Amino acid sequence: MQNFDLIVIGAGAAGMFAAGTAAEHGARVLLLEKMNRPGRKLILTGMGRCNITNSEPIENYYNRYGKNGRWLRQAIQGFTPTQTIKFFNHLGVETIEESNGQIFPKSQKAREVVDVLVNYNLNNRVTIRNDVEVKNLLIRDGAIEGLSCKVIARDTFKFESIFATKVIVATGGKSYPGTGSTGDGYRWAKKAGHTLTPIFPALVPLETKEQIPVEVIKLEMPDVKVCLWIDDKKVEEGRGEIEFTRTGLSGRIILKMSKQCVLALHVKSRVEITLDLVPDLGMKELDVKLLQCLNEYGKKRMFNILRELIPERLIGYCLEINEIDPDKLGHQLTADERKRLRLWLKEVRFIIKGHRSYIKALVTSGGIQLKEIHPKTMESKLVKGLYFAGEVLDVDGDKGGYNLQAAFSTGRMAGLACSG
Ligand SMILES: Cc1cc2nc3c(=O)[nH]c(=O)nc-3n(C[C@H](O)[C@H](O)[C@H](O)COP(=O)(O)OP(=O)(O)OC[C@H]3O[C@@H](n4cnc5c(N)ncnc54)[C@H](O)[C@@H]3O)c2cc1C
Structure with missing residues (x-):
């Protein structure tokens, strides 16, 4: 030979x-x-x-x-x-x-x-x-x-x-x-x-305790601010693309944070991810924007009004979680509902219960x-x-x-x- x-x-x-x-x-x-x-x-x-x-x-x-x-x-x-x-x-x-x-x-x-x-x-x-x-x-x-x-x-x-x-x-x-x-x-x-x-496994999609609704699966959002919380302490934040998957969250910014999540999960820490879906607006600016939309489109359904702020596929999920009737008209929204909406848009919280295996890492x-x-x-x-x-x-x-x-x-x- x-x-x-x-x-x-x-x-x-x-x-x-x-x-x-x-x-x-x-x-x-x-x-x-x-x-x-x-x-x-x-x-x-x-x-x-x-x-x-x-x-x-x-x-x-x-x-x-x-x-x-x-x-x-x-x-x-x-x-x-x-x-x-x-x-x-x-x-x-x-x-x-x-x-x-x-x-x-x-x-x-x-x-x-x-x-x-x-x-x-x-x-x-x-x-x-x-x-x-x-x-x-x-x-x-x-x-x-x-x-x-x-x-x-x-x-x-x-x-x-x-x-x-x-x-x-x-x-x-x-x-x-x-x-x-x-x-x-x-x-x-x-x-x-x-x-x-x-x-x-690293650069791996994360699994959330919260069920991702069917209509949201595979939804990609190019610009979301993501914060990673371990045992209630913010340990990392970043801005970029996320994707909702059948079992949780993925996308560039999530994958980047996944290594810390995996390590924390292995030592049984509490891991959470929060998403700011409107990162260009501060809380006050968002309220102004919401009020503007509600005034301008007061006779429209909330489902249609929210199109101004988030992708259509996410609206049903958003309204359901915040217990707002999608047929409610803009001018009917109460101050309390507006507050719930505002808080949610700035900080959607997911409990991370696991991660995908090597097969998806x-x-x-x-x-x-x-x-x-x-x-x-x-x-x-x-x-x-x-x-x-x-x-x-x-x-x-x-x-x-x-x-x-x-x-x-x-x-x-x-x-x-x-x-x-
Ligand atoms: C889906 C996916 C997309 C990715 N995209 C990117 C990207 O776009 N950019 C980027 O930078 N990184 C990317 N990565 C990561 C990147 O592919 C890896 O880090 C890189 O390929 C590692 O190179 P490697 O040569 O060390 O190992 P590998 O590319 O895994 O090669 C190892 C080789 O060894 C062979 N082998 C194993 N055991 C034996 C054995 N006993 N005898 C003989 N041969 C054996 C395997 O068959 C394999 O061909 C991606 C990874 C995946 C899974």
């Missing part, structure tokens, strides 16, 4: 970057993927459009990864968001910038990104083998020797050992397990002596403890020749292209380190 300098496990964002980089710099590389083709998760990213990175200035970038952003500094500086854009442009992917600095391929097709990465590997003579599920790492005397794997061929399979003195584990986290990311790398890392920080938080990994090369400090890249590490970022950038940067650094 052919000899390889390096084996990369997992043909996702980090693995394809790592393998292509090492091969481009002269290494003989084998890339193993357990699914029947590379990039199964990548193709789903950005709702099939792939938000490859974010143009935010690099000084602010690290804050997007919470407390572990500092560790990521060397990797991101080693392969910056600007370099990511140039990399893809150079390979023929034209990019465009959308709101909040998010960068997408101009074609709006994640498939283009996957194809380009696969070709980047093939053109640099990486051997890609699909349908190969790595089972274990082979480690002796504190150094990597290779791995054992299950090779699937048509309706049968066989076991194989493959040897190399360098192995990059880029098996991703546990989210969206149907794409192949089932947390295998965590198990091997633990067996190799690494510490795992607890893992849990965009990323996995937690993973291989970073102090056991060299931040420049991604090499394990415990096992010589063993490297980790991507989401398998204890790195997760905000929504907006930050997670793929982390996968690309750590993949690049590991690939470079393994090419010498």
